[in-house]
Amino acid sequence: MTQPIPLFNANCNECGLKKLCFPLGLEKSEVLRLDALVKRKPALQKGDILFRSGQPFQAVYAVKAGGFKVFTQHASGEDKLIGFYLPGDILGVDALSTDEHVSTAVAMDTSTVCEIPFKDLEQLSLQLPTLNRQLLSIMSKELSDERMHAEFLARKSAEERLALFILWLSQRQARRGFNDESFRIGLLHRDVALYLGLTPETVSRVLAKFSEEGLVEWRQKHLTIHHRARLDALANHQEEGVCGRIAG
Amino acid sequence: MTQPIPLFNANCNECGLKKLCFPLGLEKSEVLRLDALVKRKPALQKGDILFRSGQPFQAVYAVKAGGFKVFTQHASGEDKLIGFYLPGDILGVDALSTDEHVSTAVAMDTSTVCEIPFKDLEQLSLQLPTLNRQLLSIMSKELSDERMHAEFLARKSAEERLALFILWLSQRQARRGFNDESFRIGLLHRDVALYLGLTPETVSRVLAKFSEEGLVEWRQKHLTIHHRARLDALANHQEEGVCGRIAG
DNA sequence: TATTTTTATTGATTGTAATCAAGAAGCGCT
């Protein structure tokens, strides 16, 4: 009850997430045609795999509930966390040019997805310019997310990386119409560390410091932002009262 | 004469880069229709700006000769190098969802581009499924490049980052049919440092070390790879004879 | 060619996060 739960229905026109998904901008009649392509799959349990690196690319997936972590399995054993996907996000487009998935998607929680066979989607999008544009838009959004990821990693200090990361999480919540001050986030420290190019120990230490200073509280998969302005200052290395006790 | 120069002509069908560009997979007659959209612009000089962050998005650009560095101008003054684009690469698609360029492209050398108005391209691609697919493919390639970028940045050691980066540069040369052992690369140490999340000093030191150990030589914008296997080992932190003088 | 500016190199020092290690807390399971 801490979180507004969007309504999902069997059909796209009634789906609470349609503004974040392929239907954006489409006429109702067009949505119906899209809807006909969608295969709604039974819920996946935490740890279940949606697709695995190397599998043939056949469909894209819209996250309805829960969330997914996406990894590359690196030759040298160590996996990299590429990203994670929350309700309204589209998964799988990265396989488009290779015809093979290049990453593995694992459910972070009990999760549901809509599966859309890509061939059908491509075909329909040739008939519906708005859908075609939306597909391009989604790819473009993926690109800007990945750029954000690079942005995190390019930051030199661990504090900056984490501050920016937390603000970005919050933005994503806001975009979805959720509470962006206090929300659940099912990531382990290890995941965060992998994503930000840090170690779990450093993540722990920095979060402890943030907590001490009253910036944010991140305990047991629940994140609360107490002082957005100072977090923002930290994220953009405008070192005014950054490390000081409190500015006001 | 050190480098095979691809043939560019006024028309796409005869362009030496067509296999890397939009014409890939199209029939000759289809290429003609694409060709009709292309505006060939006069050469840009080193330092000239192709597009600037904030400008309205109207066209995408195919690099014919030279190369471009792409930056974001960050609020906090410091710019980030997002990427750089060589002949055969497509520039500008990142602006697709915002209708505004989100980055600034600067010529690294004397450079030429083909400009393709995006509205026209979009329209034509609805009629030519192969072109539509190629547009998606190009976006997908952008995405995987950006992922590679994140991959560099996530590497903890400066040596790994640089080794991987150099190998990646080499791959790009190979993809274009150029010599991938020895080639020109018009990047400053500062650019490399910005791209890899390091400082110019560190770049300089690591390159000096690589040179001492006979791995690579990178002097005055010319890069030669002497020992790919060991570079590869370094890039994947399989520390066998990595720091030792020489294995064989 | 001479002059100025930019970029690269090299050295000394510092700071920050990785690493190693051990105990505490949380979570899933029967």
Add this chain to the structure above:
DNA sequence: AGCGCTTCTTGATTACAATCAATAAAAATA
């Protein structure tokens, strides 16, 4: 609820790259 495994926290130490600084080398300019 209790047990066992995973994850988190905290501390001590080390390694690595950033920073500061000053010279050398290239480019750009005139």
